[in-house]
Amino acid sequence: MLNDIESLIQLMARLPGLGPRSARRAVLHMLQKKDALMRPLAVALQNASDSVGHCSVCGNLDTVDPCTICRDPNRQRATLCVVEQVGHLWAIQRSGVFRGLYHVLGGNLSALDGIGPDDLAIARLVERVSEGSIGEVILALNVTIEGQATAHYIADRLRAFGVTVSRLAQGVPIGGELDYLDDGTLTAAFNSRRPAA
Amino acid sequence: MEWQDEGFVLNRRSHGETAAIVSILTRGHGRHAGLIHGGQGARKSGLLQVGSRLNVTWRGRLSEHLRTFEADPVATNIGYNIDDPGRVAALQAATSLLHMALPEREPYPELFDGFEALSDALVGEAWAHGYIFWEFAFLQSLGFSLDIAACAVTGATEDLTHVSPRSGRAVCAQAAEAYQDRLLKLPPFLAGGRYGGEQDLVDGLVLTGHFLERHVTSTHNLPLPQPRIRLLEICRAMAAQSASTDS
DSSP states (O other): OOOHHHHHHHHHHTSTTOOHHHHHHHHHHHHHTIIIIIHHHHHHHHHHHHHOEEOTTTOOEESSSSOHHHHOTTSEEEEEEEESSHHHHHHHHHHTOOOEEEEEOOSOOBTTTTBOGGGTTHHHHHHHHHTSOOOEEEEEOOSSHHHHHHHHHHHHHHGGGTOEEEEOOOSOOTTOOGGGSOHHHHHHHHHTOOOOO | OEEEEEEEEEEEEEETTTEEEEEEEETTTEEEEEEETTTTSHHHHTTTSTTOEEEEEEEOSSTTSOOEEEEEEEEOOHHHHTTOHHHHHHHHHHHHHHHHHSOBTOOOHHHHHHHHHHHHHTTSTTHHHHHHHHHHHHHHHTTOOOBOSSOTTTOOOSSEEEEOTTTOBEEEHHHHGGGGGGSEEOOGGGGTOOOOOHHHHHHHHHHHHHHHIIIIIGGGTOOSOHHHHHHHHHHHHHHHHHHHHHO
16 A cells, blocks of 8 residues: 555656656655645646646636637637647647647547547538638648658648648758758758748 | 668657667568667667668677677668559558567568668569559468469469459459459459559559468558558549549
């Protein structure tokens, strides 16, 4: 039978970025700062667990449904950015570059893992596009073979609706030095070259 | 123990937070899995895409251990292929079939050479033909070769138009006439003839797909891999588009 401390360490060790040693350090730190850290953390965890859920429109995580992004009247409602997971949505939000709406797929098509179109939120995406208010769908999926296979599949499914389907550019990253780039990225960069301004 | 070999990535799975377990088709050691430290990181994940060609060094205390790979890139055609839905589907279909069908750690040098040829063919214009020829050779390497040298009924070597779905032997047009609905079409380019258009690609994929399902995937109680089904859909769409342009 595990005592409370051990069971807390075991649960913490299951979090990404933490192993048993770092979980033990974190638990010890919390126990030493019960009032300042541990109790507020417990309350925050309980609150988040009670209130956070997936947005029924886009699949984002939020305390309200539809989520804050879907409710925001200042966002461009004709542009939809498709991402693989919520973490990618947050990354794009952090950059502040995109002011439209999102759609979270929940993964990629993967033959080896047995993930087919029915396992992803593709049908919901098609339904949103078919409602007619979307003018452009941006596929912001991983530039992996699985990610691009998913992008091709979605582009095919959306062709019938006459919306513009675009995807993110591929090539040399900001601050990238050519001799450190892999062959695939260099090839993609050359194929996607554009006239210099 | 330690060995070095050249190989193509067939599959990559995450292991923990940073490592990846990669399955590689090598020339001398067959399909072999190993752990790559940092395989999920930005520096290595580009190298470990399905179909990438690597120089690998495997190290382990005993040969039966999983242990680790160190990988250096040789070449990759991913940058050429990734924009094209058909090429992506063909690459994924081939790697899925190899991963599904090959036993681990048994060398099949002819399959390595075949995949090498396919990898080059996928960059060219005739990528779909290259893929169908690859499936044809893949079936042959696994011991399920189709006999399309002569007609199973008359012995004729000319005008071979169909294949029996049971025996895998060719049937000439004259003998096939009464059974066309029960036979599979043999595209002329597979029998040494000329390419007649996108419908030939569909016929070729239906033909090899039938025998792959019968001899390879059904033994694992699995359907054809999803990318292989998608490849056929893509070729059907190409054939329909070509037919509508012609008319």
